[in-house]
Amino acid sequence: MDYNLDELKIKAIQIRRDILRMVHAVNSGHPGGSLGCTEFFVALYGVIMDYKLPFTMEGKNEDLFFLSNGHISPVFYSTLARFGFFPIPELATFRKLDSRLQGHPTTHEGLPGVRVASGSLGQGLSVAIGAALGKKLDGDENLVFSLHGDGELQEGQIWEALMFAAHHKVDNLISTIDYNNRQIDGDVDDVMSLGDLHAKLSAFGWEVLEEKNGNDLEAVIAILNFAKSKTRQGKPVVIILHTEMGSGVDYMMGTHSWHGKAPNDEQLALGIKQLYLEAPGDY
Ligand SMILES: [Mg+2]
Numbered sequence: 114m115d116y117n118l119d120e121l122k123i124k125a126i127q128i129r130r131d132i133l134r135m136v137h138a139v140n141s142g143h144p145g146g147s148l149g150c151t152e153f154f155v156a157l158y159g160v161i162m163d164y165k166l167p168f169t170m171e172g173k174n175e176d177l178f179f180l181s182n183g184h185i186s187p188v189f190y191s192t193l194a195r196f197g198f199f200p201i202p203e204l205a206t207f208r209k210l211d212s213r214l215q216g217h218p219t220t221h222e223g224l225p226g227v228r229v230a231s232g233s234l235g236q237g238l239s240v241a242i243g244a245a246l247g248k249k250l251d252g253d254e255n256l257v258f259s260l261h262g263d264g265e266l267q268e269g270q271i272w273e274a275l276m277f278a279a280h281h282k283v284d285n286l287i288s289t290i291d292y293n294n295r296q297i298d299g300d301v302d303d304v305m306s307l308g309d310l311h312a313k314l315s316a317f318g319w320e321v322l323e324e325k326n327g328n329d330l331e332a333v334i335a336i337l338n339f340a341k342s343k344t345r346q347g348k349p350v351v352i353i354l355h356t357e358m359g360s361g362v363d364y365m366m367g368t369h370s371w372h373g374k375a376p377n378d379e380q381l382a383l384g385i386k387q388l389y390l391e392a393p394g395d396y
Contacts, residue, residue: 121159122330124195125151129361129388130395131191135207137381142208142216145371146262147188149293149328149356153260154192156333161341163255166197168225176255177244179229181237182262182291183217184373190214193226194396204396235268237261238288242278242349245286256344259288264296267305272317278349279318286349287340292327293358295369310353320348327356362387 116124128151136142158164162176180189187207194201199213206212213222217232229240241259248255265271278286290310294301301307314321320343324336336352343350358372359365362384365376376384 116159118331121155123390124159125155125330126361126388126390127394128155128188128191128195130385130390131195131204132187133362133376133381133384133388134395135187135191135204136375137378138205139208140375141373142187142375143184143373144187144362144376145295145358145365145369145373146182146185146291146293148362148365149358149360150185150188150260150291151360152328152330152333153289153291153354153356154188155330156337157258158192158196160334161337162258168198170220170228172228172244173251174253174255177228177241177248177257179237179241179244179257179259180218180231181241181259182234182265183231183237185262185291186214186216186218189218189226190224193224198226199224201394201396234262234265235270238271238274238278241286241288242274242281242283245278245283245349246281248285249283255285256341257286259286261288261290262296263290263292263294263301263307263310264304266290266307266310267301275314275317275319282347283349284345284347287337287344287352288349289337289352289354291356292353293356295358295372297369297372299369314351314353318348320346320350321353322350323353323355325355327354328360 132147136144165175207214213224218227219230245257326332340350365371
């Protein structure tokens with residue numbers, strides 16, 4: 114894709130503004146994880162993925178992305194709109210009746226960019242593996258990407274899928290874990306610790322990469338590019354991406370409490386002030 118780093122950093126600010134405004138407008142939604150994954154989405158859609166517009170569900174000879182932790186739909190929808198999948202003003206319909214932008218993404222509404230319904234946690238890895246195997250059967254050289262919450266890894270289906278992917282050498286898949294150590298009820302370590310995640314994923318036969326600066330756009334681009342260089346070597350690839358829930362809005366950081374809560378009018382104004390944009394492009 115043809116974006117330079119400065120343009121992408123401005124996009125990240127714009128997407129964060131969109132996230133706050135969308136969730137505030139309907140007093141519901143998930144800002145914390147959305148803000149924490151902004152650099153990942155900007156890197157993926159601005160640099161890393163090879164995709165075609167206009168969007169088609171067929172997905173042949175292009176990279177595919179599956180969002181498994183579907184509740185962070187605000188960052189997904191804003192990214193899709195800001196990278197040309199659908200008109201930006203449609204972001205104003207987020208979570209409204211008859212909107213294509215439902216709280217959790219589904220394919221039923223036909224929103225361009227959404228390839229699977231998600232939000233029932235634990236299922237997206239299996240879907241991504243199926244798509245990656247499909248590409249192999251088709252002789253399609255493109256890659257499949259997926260994103261998962263760290264709390265989501267408490268779901269049993271994830272571990273069956275991890276085992277399956279290694280056994281079947283699904284080496285055209287790059288899965289990323291949003292490793293913020295927060296989930297809806299508290300810190301992941303308090304709710305049900307993942308233990309030594311790096312060692313566990315490695316023991317399950319995956320190529321495991323780790324990036325400590327998941328909210329540094331250049332670092333995220335670099336680790337995703339490195340992950341691409343590790344594909345087609347017999348192992349599925351996973352990135353443990355350390356992020357900060359609520360990144361970019363100070364009062365939303367350092368806590369799990371903004372997992373699924375909307376800012377009020379004063380909090381929105383404060384957040385927007387922190388996400389200063391010289392050339393406002395709000396929808
Ligand atoms: Mg989390």
